[in-house]
Amino acid sequence: MFELTRLGRSALCATSITLLFATSPGTSAADKVTITFANWASAEGTTKPAIDQVIADFQKAHPDIEIKSESISFTEIARQLALRIRAGNPPDVAQLAGNDTFVIAGTGKLEPLAGYISADLKARLKADAMTGLQYQGKLIALPWMLAPAGFWYNKAVMAKAGLDPEKPPRTIDALTTAMAAIKKSQPDVIPLALDTTNRPFSLQSNWPWMATFGAMPFDGTKGHAESPEMKRYLTWMRDLAKNGYIDPGRKIGEFRPLAAQDKVAFVWDQVVLQGVIQSANKMSDADFYKHWGVTTQPAGPSGKPYSFEGGHQLVMFADSKQKKAAWTFIEYLAASPNAIKTYTLGPGSSLPPLSAAPSPDLAAKMDTPIFKSFTTQIIPTVATPPFGPGFAAASTAIMAGVQQAVTGTDPIDQIARSMQQELDRK
């Protein structure tokens, strides 16, 4: 046998220790959990860099959690999630919006979130931020970004039509008068940008207009399309089209570039409109506020203005094996100053669900006339439609009827009757 020198013994010892550490599983890798996050934020060019940055920042702050972002387009996400739920392969967390949130809740596979919300977070959230997110008595989503619709008015177009640009119409009658003046003075301007396509989002967008006429064509289980209020709304829509006040068939996004060119007077749209207009015509903030204003919907016969909440929510799936980590991520996206600054107020172009800005610089960023109008005037008028699995089916029937009223010549009574018959068959 040979004897090891002191140097040899030291080298052997060092090698053994190195090998021991190298071959044993690293603690960080073993403890790291992976959260799958299905979202369309990373599928869209304008929002992808910001959401990727937020995810990277989150992972840096939480080295034990890895986020696997799955890009799915906005129009596809509900379908894909429904199929994945059936296949037993849902993600841990998903971004959803509007009726899709409730369609997925209808599968019974969303984790109720009330138990996860700390008292501190509850205190920081807007008082009514979660009222519209209950399904069968359970909170099924956390609001990520608030994006209600407001009545945007183009002050330059109004002034050209001889209207007071600081006094937007407050009633449907005043709106009709203003649109007539705009059409007469500027025939190439679309007086009112309304989305009348046939999709659940369009019914959501038109719901406040129906509501201000006192109409509720669908209550979640039954249709009420033949009510006098609904007929009055349909008659009003037909008059709008007949007089050339609306341009039917366009999606709301297709009006935005026209708004940037002063080709639209009034737009029924969300907070995002400001960003789209400014990116299209390079208008400064100060010029934008001189040029555009936003307020509540002109009130109809009901005497009340309404709005719809078109923001995005975050949901957690009941099958998730990493619920604690998933919630940590959800809370970070919705309420952390970094996520709000980088994404929500950035390319997300929406309002955070918090009652107060989480930092002084964010408070300064949110101190604009547009954000103030949305926060103080418009958000309190939000009325949530009867979302759920039946809403999508009802929306096809209702919006087909609205389109028939807007584009056809059949009597309104007949349209309302066929709409009701179709709702009864659903």
Added chain:
Amino acid sequence: MTGAQSPRQPLAKHSSARRDRESLPWLDAMMMPSLVVLAIVVGYPVVFTVLLSAQDYNLVGTEAARFVGTANYEKLAADPTFWRALVNTAVYTFGSVAVSLLLGLGLALLTENLPGRRGRLARALLLAPWAVPFVVVAFLFRYMYLQNGGAINALLLSTGLIDAPIRWLNAASLAMPAVMVTNIWAMTPFFFLLLSAALSGIPTEVLESARVDRASGADLVFRIKLPFLRNAMIISSLLMIISNFNDFAKIWAMTQGGPGYSTTTLVVYVYRQAFENFAFGYASAIGVVWLVLLLGFAIAYLRAIRMN
């Protein structure tokens, strides 16, 4: 007799060769892999769709699928939207195919004798729409048809032909013809290509002898060329009927089946039922009816090929 018998000899040889092949069992075995693949990719979805059509199955419901027998078909029979979609499908399919066929035929006859570079250029230009993806075609026409700012209305207004913009896609009575015009624009080159090829296949001797017999231009077209083109027209029309029956992209991109249900075809209705309402059972019942109709056209197509 010899002259009459000689053409039959190869036929007889051919038949006996086929009989020999049919008697070899290993040839049947060689078909098995293809049959298995077909059974998986075609047979299974068809059988599953038929089974689904007898169930009340909602993809986003909490309840399990329930057997309902013929209930979905009874609902279908009483669904006016389904019948409207069926009529729209027929109008869209047969209208588009008939007009495209006539246009393609006319263009093929007109360009038949165009010589040299001019002829090649004209044919290339006429074929260009076929090279444009259908979704791109649909969006191009959609933007051209826009009530405000669309190129067609702008042109008509600037030339004084109209006083106010026409609501091409926003009027229930105009939307279907407008979508069909788009489809015809995209499909005519197909007929043009096929019929041009068939025209070039007419034996020169036949045309020469007709000319020697002092046949007029109309006689040449109606008595010589059209009878020669008959099979090509039948086969290409059946192909396009099957293709148009399934056409989703153009209609969805242009109108999403609207306004109202004025451009809703069966395929659009199936999509709405399956992927917006998640009513897979009902959508499958529509799919089965659709399949049966398509099967009829497919059989007609196969027979036409065999006759050819």
